[in-house]
Amino acid sequence: MHFTAVACTDIGISKDTNQDSVLMKHAQCSMGQIFLGVVCDGMGGLSKGEIASATVIQEFSKWFDQELPYELENLDMYVIGGKWSLKLKELNVKILEYGQKENIKLGTTFTGILFVGNQYVIAHVGDTRVYYIGSRIQQLTTDQTFVAREISRGTLTPAQAKTDKRRNMLLQCVGASEKVEPQIIVGNSQRGAYILCSDGFRHEISDYEIYEALNPEVLTNKMKMNCQVEYLIEEVKKRQEQDNISVILIKTE
Amino acid sequence: MEHFLISNQGINTYLEYELDETQEIDTLCMGMVKNNKIEGMLPVVFQQIDKRRYFKYTITSKITLNKFLEREVSRHKLLRIMESILKALMEGEEYMIPPSVCLLEENKIYVDSHTGEAFLICLPILDGVKAADIRLFFKNLLFQAKYESGEDNSYVAHLIGILNQEEKFCVSLFLREVRFLLGERGKGDTKETFNKPRERKVSLGKQHEEKKVQPLEKKPQESIGEIGQNLLQPERKGEIEKTKQGDMVWEFELDSETHKEEKNKKRGFFGSLFQKKSRERSFDSFIDSGEEPVFEFLMPGQEEPIHAKLEPSEIDIAPIVKSFVEDTPIPADFGGTTLLNEDKYDETSLLQEWGTERHSEPYLIRNQTQEKFYINKSVVRIGREKQQVDYCVQENKAVGRSHADIITRGQRYYVMDLNSKNRTFINGQAIPSQQEMEIMDGDCVRLANEEFIFHT
Numbered sequence: 001m002h003f004t005a006v007a008c009t010d011i012g013i014s015k016d017t018n019q020d021s022v023l024m025k026h027a028q029c030s031m032g033q034i035f036l037g038v039v040c041d042g043m044g045g046l047s048k049g050e051i052a053s054a055t056v057i058q059e060f061s062k063w064f065d066q067e068l069p070y071e072l073e074n075l076d077m078y079v080i081g082g083k084w085s086l087k088l089k090e091l092n093v094k095i096l097e098y099g100q101k102e103n104i105k106l107g108t109t110f111t112g113i114l115f116v117g118n119q120y121v122i123a124h125v126g127d128t129r130v131y132y133i134g135s136r137i138q139q140l141t142t143d144q145t146f147v148a149r150e151i152s153r154g155t156l157t158p159a160q161a162k163t164d165k166r167r168n169m170l171l172q173c174v175g176a177s178e179k180v181e182p183q184i185i186v187g188n189s190q191r192g193a194y195i196l197c198s199d200g201f202r203h204e205i206s207d208y209e210i211y212e213a214l215n216p217e218v219l220t221n222k223m224k225m226n227c228q229v230e231y232l233i234e235e236v237k238k239r240q241e242q243d244n245i246s247v248i249l250i251k252t253e
Numbered sequence: 254m255e256h257f258l259i260s261n262q263g264i265n266t267y268l269e270y271e272l273d274e275t276q277e278i279d280t281l282c283m284g285m286v287k288n289n290k291i292e293g294m295l296p297v298v299f300q301q302i303d304k305r306r307y308f309k310y311t312i313t314s315k316i317t318l319n320k321f322l323e324r325e326v327s328r329h330k331l332l333r334i335m336e337s338i339l340k341a342l343m344e345g346e347e348y349m350i351p352p353s354v355c356l357l358e359e360n361k362i363y364v365d366s367h368t369g370e371a372f373l374i375c376l377p378i379l380d381g382v383k384a385a386d387i388r389l390f391f392k393n394l395l396f397q398a399k400y401e402s403g404e405d406n407s408y409v410a411h412l413i414g415i416l417n418q419e420e421k422f423c424v425s426l427f428l429r430e431v432r433f434l435l436g437e438r439g440k441g442d443t444k445e446t447f448n449k450p451r452e453r454k455v456s457l458g459k460q461h462e463e464k465k466v467q468p469l470e471k472k473p474q475e476s477i478g479e480i481g482q483n484l485l486q487p488e489r490k491g492e493i494e495k496t497k498q499g500d501m502v503w504e505f506e507l508d509s510e511t512h513k514e515e516k517n518k519k520r521g522f523f524g525s526l527f528q529k530k531s532r533e534r535s536f537d538s539f540i541d542s543g544e545e546p547v548f549e550f551l552m553p554g555q556e557e558p559i560h561a562k563l564e565p566s567e568i569d570i571a572p573i574v575k576s577f578v579e580d581t582p583i584p585a586d587f588g589g590t591t592l593l594n595e596d597k598y599d600e601t602s603l604l605q606e607w608g609t610e611r612h613s614e615p616y617l618i619r620n621q622t623q624e625k626f627y628i629n630k631s632v633v634r635i636g637r638e639k640q641q642v643d644y645c646v647q648e649n650k651a652v653g654r655s656h657a658d659i660i661t662r663g664q665r666y667y668v669m670d671l672n673s674k675n676r677t678f679i680n681g682q683a684i685p686s687q688q689e690m691e692i693m694d695g696d697c698v699r700l701a702n703e704e705f706i707f708h709t
Contacts, residue, residue, distance in 0.1 A: 076662050082632030083658075089641040090655060169591045179640050 001118060001189055002253050003035040006225045009246040010233050012200060019049030020198050020246040021057040021108075025064045029072060035115040036064050037248040039128045041198040043173065044099075044106030052095050052108040052175045059091060060112060068114075077121040080114065081184035084123040088174055088182045095175030107176030111141060111196055115189050115252070122185040126173050127199045134192040137211040142183060144171045168199070192216045194250040200243030204236050219251050257361075264685050265313040268295075268363075270376060272306045282377035285348040293341025294355075295363065295372045310374055315363040316680055318371060318394075322359070324695075325399045328408060330369050332435045335391065337371040338362065339428040342387070350375055352424075353384035359394070366680070367693065388422040408434050613709075615666060615694075617659070619646075620704040628666070633659045635700060636671075651675050651701035659698075659707075660689055666709070667691050668698055675701030 003026060011018040019042035027034045040056050042049030071080055088110060099106050109126025122130055124141040127148075132138045142148065146169040150156035161167055172180050193216045202210065212218075213228045233245050258269045272278070278299070286297050295310040318334070326334075342352050356362070356374045363372045395413055400406050415430055416422075614627045617635075626644050636642040638654035646652045653673035660667045667689035670677035677684050678699040684690045692698060694709040 074662055076631065078631040079660055079662060082630055082660075086632060086634050086641065086655075086658070093638060093641050166591075 001033060001115065001191075003033050003115065004219075004222055004225065004251040004253075005035065005037065005248060006222060006229060007037075007246075007248045008226075008229050008233060010237070010244065012241060012244050013237050014242045015244055017050060018244045019043065019053055019108075020200070020244040021050070021053035022246050022248060023057045023061055023112075024248060025061065027064075029069075031072065031075070031117050033115075034068070034072075035250060036060070036068075036112065037194075037196050037250060038110070038112035039196045039198055039246050039248060040108045040110050040174075041126065041128050041200075041244070041246070042106070042108040044104060044176075048099075048104050048106035049108065051098075052106045055095065056088075056091055056108055056110055056174060059087065063087070072116070075116060077114075077116070077119050077186045078184075081121045081123060081186055084112070084121070085182045085184055088123060088125060089180055092174045092177060092180045096178075099175065105176055107173040109170070109198070110174050110182070113194065113196060115250075118189055120187055120189045120194075122183075122187075124183040124185070125180055126170055127168075129195075129197055129199075129202065131195040131197075131207075131210065132190070132192060133195070133211055133215050134190055137207050137215075139207075140185060140187070144183070145169060146171060189252055191253050192251075193219060194252065196248040196250075198244065198246040200241055200245040201233070201236060201247050203243070204239035204241045205232065209235075214249060216251060216253075219249075225249055225251060259312075261683055261685070264688060265311055266682055268310045268312045268374070270308040270310075270374075272308070272378065274304075277379040278306075279354065279377040279379045282350055282354060282375070285350055286375050286377060289348055291341070291344050291348055291350070293337050293344055293371065293373060294350075294375050297375065297377070308376065310363075312363050314367075315365050315372065316682075318359045318362040318364055320681070321364040321366060322394075322398055325401045327401050328404050328406070329435070331398055331400075332408070332431055333369045334364065334371050335394070336428065336431050336435060337369075338373065339424055339431060341371070341373045342424050343428065345373075345375065346424075350377075351384075352387060354378065355385070357385035357387060357390040359397070387424065388416050391427070392416050615661075615707065615709040617644075617698070617705040617707055620706065621649075628659050628661060631661050634671075635659070635705075646700070646703055649701070649703050652703050653701070656700045657698075659692075665691060666693075666707070673701065677701075 005024055005026065007022050007024050009018060009020050009022050021038075021040045021042065023036065023038040023040075025034075025036040038057060038060050040053035042051070042053030044052060067083075071083075095106060095108075109128045111122070111124045111126070111128035111130055113120055113122045113130055122141060124130070125144065127143045127145050128141075129143070130140040132140055146166045147156060147161040147164055149171060151158060151161055156164065174180055193214055195210070195214060210232070213232050218228060219225045229247050229249050233247070236245055256270050256273075258271065260267050260269060283297075283299065285291075286294060287299070290296070295312070298309045300307045300309055321334075338357075342355065345352065345355060354375050354377060356376060361374055363374075364370070365372070392413060395409055395416075400409070411434070412430065415427065614629050616625050616627045618625050630643065633644065634642040634655055634657075635644045635646065635652075636654050636656040637646055637649070637652050639645045639647070641655055646656075653671065653675070655671050656673045657671055657677045658669045660669060668677060668679065668684070669689045670684055670686045672686045676686075678697075679690055679692060680697050681699075692707050694707065696707045698705045698707050
């Protein structure tokens with residue numbers, strides 16, 4: 001599988017700091033290309049959200065450099081998923097303790113995807129998302145938000161959820177929850193496009209609009225990919241999105 | 254003087270024998286063991302640091318015969334051990350290594366617990382070691398072993414009978430008896446536990462520098478340990494790049510080019526010399542030539558091994574005081590996205606796609622409490638910190654917050670120490686940190702001083 005990727009993060013129209021952190025790692029090995037993409041949406045006023053999201057991103061960047069080579073010797077995506085899950089739990093405790101010490105509350109979401117060979121593994125905490133676009137757009141991760149849970153339980157309809165006051169409430173996040181239980185997904189990578197994004201990116205635009213702008217047919221080259229992403233971000237800002245906006249767009253072929 | 258010492262270096266464990274000043278090396282015997290792979294004998298390396306001289310044997314993944322016999326042995330297992338010891342003695346004879354230089358002591362014979370083969374230590378010292386009484390050794394072995402009930406143990410009496418006979422003890426005849434018993438299936442023979450040798454997976458550890466993934470290179474490492482590892486496990490499927498596998502010769506790398514040339518010449522010379530006894534012509538030519546055999550390993554100061562004695566580790570007694578401030582459950586406002594502070598995150602709404610189902614899960618039993626917990630995930634973490642582990646060992650302060658992982662890869666299982674202070678042990682042997690070490694059914698996995706038995 002061949003990867004072409006672009007990433008973009010925008011402070012948005014109203015925030016003082018950008019608490020999103022984004023990571024992309026692209027490498028070549030005997031098995032072919034490997035790609036790691038992570039988006040972390042930090043939270044906690046006074047720029048503490050940055051500390052949380054940056055800490056997590058740095059840990060995973062280190063993991064890619066130092067531990068991934070050994071995992072490749074005996075590749076098992078479930079083992080990687082398991083180790084990522086434990087790593088996130090560890091980071092949760094670390095950030096939690098830091099927060100207690102400094103008497104602040106800080107945390108971050110986490111959505112990361114690793115492509116090796118013909119598989120991918122996703123680890124996910126919070127409301128950042130991974131989409132896959134093939135013939136249509138598909139959300140691969142499950143939002144760990146209060147409203148998403150209520151919808152799945154049938155106590156709220158999607159329409160109600162849109163205007164519900166608690167629509168941005170997270171059920172868990174790394175560094176601010178007593179316990180985190182990451183969602184781990186292992187799947188077969190397919191040709192098309194994968195998108196990782198923070199919630200700021202997708203609040204004001206519909207799935208269809210994302211599909212229109214970012215489907216693989218449109219993404220002829222890297223420059224075009226950049227163009228399309230920037231176009232969408234501008235559109236989102238025009239619609240008065242307040243939050244930080246982050247996207248990673250990966251074309252797979 | 255206490256001659257023997259066990260040391261851990263990187264991924265390997267070594268047994269070292271330090272010679273005292275009065276002892277002289279039997280260079281012929283040394284050459285034989287060094288230059289030939291003798292079945293049933295541990296390969297030996299000679300090292301000299303200043304005035305101190307050592308023989309070093311790689312005993313990674315092996316346990317002493319003593320330890321092996323602590324558990325019950327089946328007829329088959331015991332006969333296999335005896336067969337391999339006898340075979341080793343006989344092979345030694347072919348290479349002119351007398352049984353007297355082989356250590357026939359139960360705590361100095363090493364067993365590969367997976368294949369059931371025994372390995373002897375040969376100490377190539379001129380008339381230093383007391384010749385062992387082979388007959389007595391085997392008698393003691395038969396007396397010491399714990400036999401499985403339900404098996405036909407008449408073979409034991411039979412063998413003791415042979416050992417008690419007046420005539421001079423003959424290794425080959427005894428070996429024949431043992432083999433005969435092995436071939437014959439006794440009543441109530443328990444199922445064979447050694448079907449095929451299972452290699453302990455050793456992944457290249459953190460001792461190597463950061464490996465760049467682009468391109469993924471495996472630098473050939475020429476440490477003695479690795480070569481030793483390759484020697485002992487020749488069937489490895491190229492997970493570690495093999496170096497010098499061809500001629501199985503252990504050499505010290507000398508700096509200057511001239512030495513290299515001489516070395517190559519000598520290898521050819523001694524290569525032909527150190528063949529089996531049948532090549533008598535080359536042996537004669539050695540005596541006649543009057544050349545002093547200079548062995549490369551006599552060059553001091555070429556290597557500096559790390560002598561890490563296994564000292565009792567310090568146990569962390571100071572309790573970690575968690576000053577946890579319980580927040581009142583108010584949805585904290587982080588700006589756009591807020592966190593719902595619920596006491597328990599509802600896990601039913603999470604989709605956990607683990608994939609393949611495990612048919613029969615392995616489990617660990619904590620000796621202290623006889624608690625059982627299943628290995629039902631790819632990676633199971635054990636430690637003291639409840640929020641970051643899967644199995645929590647609360648009361649034991651010697652166990653680290655995240656002490657070790659149990660990893661499942663297909664049908665094989667591994668334990669990895671997570672840089673713990675008090676280390677992790679498999680069957681009593683400390684394992685290096687950050688490296689996955691394979692565990693088998695029945696293995697004792699110890700985290701600091703907390704023991705678990707692993708069952709598949």
